[in-house]
Amino acid sequence: MCLCDCRGCAEIYWEGGEERQNQKHPFRICCCFVLCCRPPKLREISWLLFVFFSSDIEISRAQSPKAVDVLAKEIGLLTDEIEIYGQTKAKVRLSLLERLKDQPDGKYVLVAGITPTPLGEGKSTVTIGLVQALTAHLDINSFACLRQPSQGPTFGVKGGAAGGGYAQVIPMEEFNLHLTGDIHAITAANNLLAAAIDARILHENTQSDKALYNRLVPVVNGVRGFSAIQLARLRRLGINKSDPGTLTEEEVSKFARLDIDPSTITWQRVVDTNDRFLRKITVGQANTEKGFIRQAQFDIAVASEIMAILALTTSLQDMKERLGKMVVANDKKGEPVTAEDLGVTGALAVLMKDAIKPTLMQTLEGTPVFVHAGPFANIAHGNSSVLADKIALKLVGETGFVVTEAGFGADIGMEKFFNIKCRASGLVPSVVVLVATVRALKMHGGGPNVRFYLMYLTISINFYLNAQNLQLVADGCCNLQKQIQIAQLFGVPVVVALNVFKTDSVAEVDLVCKIAKQSGAFDAVPCNHWSAGGRGAVKLAQAVEKAARQKNSFKYLYSLELPIVEKIRIIAQKVYGAEDIELSLAAQTQIDRYTRQGFGNLPICMAKTHLSLSHQPERKGVPTGFILPISDVRASIGAGFIYPLVGTMSTMPGLPTRPCFYDIDLDPITEQVKGLF
């Protein structure tokens, strides 16, 4: 892999004083650095052949990734700081943060987008193309931090999420499938809690206080005692006793009964599968459940609050506390019932003990990538993990760059990145890269509304979309301008990255860049990373590097101390451009309840469509004069945010008539995966 044969990447860097060297400059520097990080194989590939005839997975497979332990050494990880999973994936231990705590952070770059079409505008490919350009072409340490995709859509409509073309994380099948099992761990933890809730309701409803207490605190080999988590509950109840025999009848009842009101259960079961028939179900219909049936639902695994917690947590201790604080329902007095009350905190932490470690992978050009957490971008905050960003910022060193991505458009993903994720991490972003496409701008300018069926383009629509139309583009730039202004509300410089398609005309590209700069962007550059890899994003990398040197005046949009309603109104007016908000009765009731329960000081996580700045997906461009309706308000107390629902949010995708899986296959001889995209 290392052309000059100095084996620098594997050895030289490791001679003597390793630790000190790491702290100065974790990334390995040797005479063949660029080559090390850009294995020559790709260069031998005929562009023509690939750009026109090959699929993402074929490109991914044409490149042989370096062994992950070699990559780990290149970026300055010690042997006992990684846990290898096969040849191309490794989990990184959190102990690293302690070792590098005195190391200054690198520059922190967020990739966001304009209001997208349902096909997406290529934020992930820009993120990957940018780090490929920085490290493999400009010789600047960089790290990409990405979300782990849900497996559901991989077999449904969307396909994979490893980037595309020559800007990909490899091996893309590993990235898109089980990875290192984090989502499976979340599913297991989420569903253990769900099972505990219903089982507890059943047992409480079929036993006397005494029977319940005797089972909860049994005599084991002649001895009777409370478990640690039961003692903690006693203390919360103000019962300062540790001998089970000494509780009064009233105390026994208080301790043994959670008294959950089934109608208030907000905790749902999850699967990592697009299973539309689980959107609304009735559970408990077997005789063994004695008639305690109720209506429930399954969400897709990544919609679990535990995923949001994984993305926002800062340590094992913090994660355990957040897991315990999760509110799953109210009791009959209207008080919150938590995972801790159900005695399951420790078990959840045990199930999540490995998932908390970020997974190290690499791009097609050998740049390091962390894949960690992937919460929903509507009912959750849609950003990858705080821990991965923190570790990467230490590893790249003061002059290096960490590039991370926010889901949906900047009005949602970026706003949540600043107000929720940065608040949780305390990190200060240096630059926002705003991704736009001519296709989407044409839509905002009044062009046809691109839908999924356009993945199967017919000649005519294709022609309409691809024909040069400067007026449509110019009109559509209003959305780009608005998103730039939103970023500026937070005091962070913006670089616009125009993700160029081969059908875009030079005039269209120039026009977008011109308008972007007039609209206040620090710079605006066309990118060809999809067809040319890092080489196609060098201009972007240079612009980002320059922007990062700007004076930074980052600030949050609102203070946590404000009432919930005020915080919602600020986001609606300043970010979405709404005239005002309108609360349903349900929403108002919930806000009052959360405020009374002491959750009023949490940040806001708006659950709104990403297809428009407003709540109406069909309103493109920059809608004005609308009142944002808040139909309901929910809370993820463990994750630490209140989420108002703007309209109804589907938390379970479905399978279409012809799902992706029709094309997915495994060659039993070569063991190669086919048909993933």
Added chain:
Amino acid sequence: MCLCDCRGCAEIYWEGGEERQNQKHPFRICCCFVLCCRPPKLREISWLLFVFFSSDIEISRAQSPKAVDVLAKEIGLLTDEIEIYGQTKAKVRLSLLERLKDQPDGKYVLVAGITPTPLGEGKSTVTIGLVQALTAHLDINSFACLRQPSQGPTFGVKGGAAGGGYAQVIPMEEFNLHLTGDIHAITAANNLLAAAIDARILHENTQSDKALYNRLVPVVNGVRGFSAIQLARLRRLGINKSDPGTLTEEEVSKFARLDIDPSTITWQRVVDTNDRFLRKITVGQANTEKGFIRQAQFDIAVASEIMAILALTTSLQDMKERLGKMVVANDKKGEPVTAEDLGVTGALAVLMKDAIKPTLMQTLEGTPVFVHAGPFANIAHGNSSVLADKIALKLVGETGFVVTEAGFGADIGMEKFFNIKCRASGLVPSVVVLVATVRALKMHGGGPNVRFYLMYLTISINFYLNAQNLQLVADGCCNLQKQIQIAQLFGVPVVVALNVFKTDSVAEVDLVCKIAKQSGAFDAVPCNHWSAGGRGAVKLAQAVEKAARQKNSFKYLYSLELPIVEKIRIIAQKVYGAEDIELSLAAQTQIDRYTRQGFGNLPICMAKTHLSLSHQPERKGVPTGFILPISDVRASIGAGFIYPLVGTMSTMPGLPTRPCFYDIDLDPITEQVKGLF
């Protein structure tokens, strides 16, 4: 790890001609072999301290496992034949079977048990104790092949399944939790298929033939074609066309409509959680599913047919074929509908591509262990994987031993091991180790029926069970005798392993061994592996080694050519001792259907209680004169067996009032798991 400091285990063995040496004798032999495989740490532990005061997890943690890559080298694996998962687990590639195909197999030992109490009689600890004795104490190559436990019971009632005391697989928390994700992969594959069934029914019922066909075979970028799996379906339908435009209306309808009869769906969703409220549910109640609701259920993940396939498959190609053959329902004409018909075979294989590789771990004394597959022992065959056994038999070499375990009592687990697993693998077992306990024998002799609540023993019952009672023991040995006779039906020598508890009297132990030998056992020996590790199972190891040298006349109990009913009757009469069988109408109808559908030549997998030789759990000892009622008959066509239901089988455990998770916790500083047992 290697006391003599020759580092032999890591290096010497690898000097030159590695491959040839491997083929001759995969296991490493060096001057300190025994010490290598029995790290000294354990010897430094004070017995008293541990036997009386410590939990399984404390013992497990007190031992430091050797790095799995070192273990892999010791047993002769090449670097590119393993995929490391952290420090203590590795997946082994199937390519090994090709490399070692000319290597003769070692001896194949099955550990089975008498009719157990609900607490189990220690088959797993005997399995582990036996290999510890063979390798660490008698210097004979050996391998234990175990089932991966379901995570559900780990947090429910049962706790872990890594063995116990000084006969454990370590680290036990890794063994008992996610391991290398095989069960998660099975869950994902199982549920993708389930989602595909309901979604397909919905789409077929809401679209015309033409619309359905146009969506199934869309125009992509102006081109229209069938995917490979669609072409295969066309061929099955006798339509030899490849141009979508040329199908007649009738052919279009035949191709596009699976016409699934919802009332015949046998494919259920799964979770790896004890979630009793999912035993019977109604799905499809959201408006988006347009009223196509139906009753369904979730099973625990290990009950999935895909788990049974993983346990019986012999290669990637074979697994893919089995996955495609799985029958999920009948169409309205009564013909079987398969996963292949739904177009999902390739996707299932992709999801299972890593799960097919056995996971390498080690015992407390450093002996190698394969953990792979763990199908239910009632609705499935309850044995670990064929692939793990095959690989292990090559690795131990001609003079070595592979010890594997069958679930439940010998009447169920062993019978299925011989008639189903050995048929699938073609392997010939050398010895059966039959595990018994004085506690269980007393129960069979008329003592109290041990139940789960006895895990919380009160003094009195404790006293009753533990007091010497030679008459009870002598009477109870009838069950031991019967199980010995069952093993002899298959022509395999039996060694009885009496799993000794500290409360058993010498007289009781001697009596059991005496009766066992009189009953035809090749030998019968007391074992103390729980308290003394391998050292406590040396006598057993010697007996097994001697028995394996006996002439072997292994034969199956029935021919596959016999009618289904005949095969069921043979098992009921010869194995269970029933007078005859009695088929319900439903059972008879199913048998006729399966026979008509061409599935009549599959082996039989009885789904019967393990708590009695009969169908009535309360009938201990050796029940006679009973008619075995077959309430229903089902089939796992992909796994390759018909399973008659004797009474109702629960495929979803529940959580008790006080689940294990109350004691399970994670120390956020040391990252150590507490409370697993």
